[in-house]
Amino acid sequence: MGCSSCSTGKDGQPGGCKNNGTCGTDGCNKLTVFDWLSNMSLPSGEKPFDFVEVRFKNSRKDFYKNTEGLTLSIGDIVATQAQSGHDIGMVTLTGELVRVQMKKKKAPFSGEEVCKVYRKASQKDIDIWQKCRDREEEIKKRAREIAIVLKLQMKISDVEFQGDGSKATFYYTAEERVDFRQLIKDMAKAFGIRIEMRQIGYRQEAQRLGGVGSCGRELCCSTWLTDFRSVSTSAARYQQLSLNPQKLAGQCGKLKCCLNYELDTYLDALKGFPGQDTKLYTEKGLAYCQKTDIFKGLLWFTYKDEPSNWHVLSKDQVKEVLEKNKKKEKVASLEEYAADNIIEEKVVFENVVGQDSLTRFDQPKRKNNKNRNRNKKRRNNKNRKPKNA
Structure with missing residues (x-):
């Protein structure tokens, strides 16, 4: 579902908010939680939950404590605590549903791991953040070139800047362990920022980048799927699917997550069923x-x-x-x-829409009697002998 910013632009081309899934109206975000308690007021004497859910680029989310008692709502841009400096993110959930999400994801409610919200982002913070976001594609391209020169067996899939522009996180995928110490030195020298390398799996890469699956819908991992369960070829065997890797593999190159959706139904149906080797x-x-x-x-x-x-x-x-x-x-x-x-199935055709015949609009061809009479007269005139003969 798109937001109001995703309207048609000039020449019939889609306009879009150009925020790559972080629109301010929270209408087309990835993995968005629907706040069904937004229209309900708290009981008398109850204080709102002091944690908020903040989302950064793509689907990265975290929970922050509102120690200053700020009045925050969904879509607000806030400055949050980071390891060094501050980060800029968008509030995606407030209230009691944040408590439910924290329990679901086993996030700590207290301790040193809990980060806090500093303030609402000022216009200066937003300008610096947007400027850093505009540099990400150029830096990602340059980082890939450096990795190719160093002959590293890795793929840099995405770059994410910290809100204050002091650090950049490079997400990469690799089959084996990669020694990227020289890569970090070269990139730090070229970009003048602190570098953090974070390895992700192929499923996480597809989740961050998004896309459209073979079913014609957006990828489940980038829209609503929050955890990745292991998928094995036995799931395809139980469902009697052909073991064709081109059809069973998803955009990430791994087995499709949807192979597990109906697996429990097939396993229940197989109980008490004779085996294939009977x-x-x-x-x-x-x-x-x-x-x-x-x-x-x-x-x-x-x-x-x-x-x-x-x-x-x-x-x-x-x-x-x-x-x-x-x-x-x-x-x-x-x-x-x-x-x-042996059951003989009789095919019965029913007149569902009330039509008599599929060719009811076809008119039969009429014979042209006028042309026939004209040709007959011509033949008779040729056969007649002249009177003076």
Whole structure:
């Protein structure tokens, strides 16, 4: 959902707020928490919760204590405590929902780890912050060139400046451990700022950069997904998906997070279901399982000597045959069981929209009798003999 700033600009091109997901109206932010308590007043005698949620570039968020008792609302630009200097961020959540989010993410409510909000950002703070944000793309390009010259096996994916412009954090991805000491020296000399290198995974990189998945929607990790659970190829096997890495991989190059969404449903359906390696012993021969449909409760078997002929059996029928096989009894054939599962589906076409025929607007071609009569007269005139002959 876009904000009012994401309107159409000149020549039909999208305008946009050009803040890369940090718009002031909080309408198109990543991982935004809906404040459903905003229209409710606190009970008498209750003080508002003194923590606020502040978000920085992309999806990085943190919780800060409002020690000064400032009147803050969603969308306010504030100066917050940092390791050295101060940082500039935007308030994305206030009130009791901040307490819920802190409990969910196990953030500390007290201690040395708790940072605080200094003040509301002045116009000078915002100008310095915006100036630093404008330098990020140029510095990222230059940092990549330095890394290539040093032949480092790493990819610098994003750069984030601190609000006061004294430090820049470089996010990078790498397969193995990288010795970037010389890289830090060269970048500090070239940019004149303090450098911090932070390695992130490929999923975190996709979360920060965003994008559109193969489903046509925005990436789950950059919109609503807050944690990354491990995804294995067994999730695709349980759901009977083809193990094609090009289709199972997401924008990050790893297995798609959505493979876990319906996995529990498939695991529940597989309880008490015969396995894929089930073998049935019949008098006609040994039969192997070729295909299963766990939701319809059907299995397809073929004889060892007749792999082209498939016989469909229900889950209960397979269990019945297995029970007989355990007693060292063989059934006559699978055809006896498969004959009970043959259902002839009759295709019924219904006139849903009340139309009589799809060709009701087509008019039949009419024969041109006028041209026929004209040609007939011409032939008769040619056949007539002249009177003076």
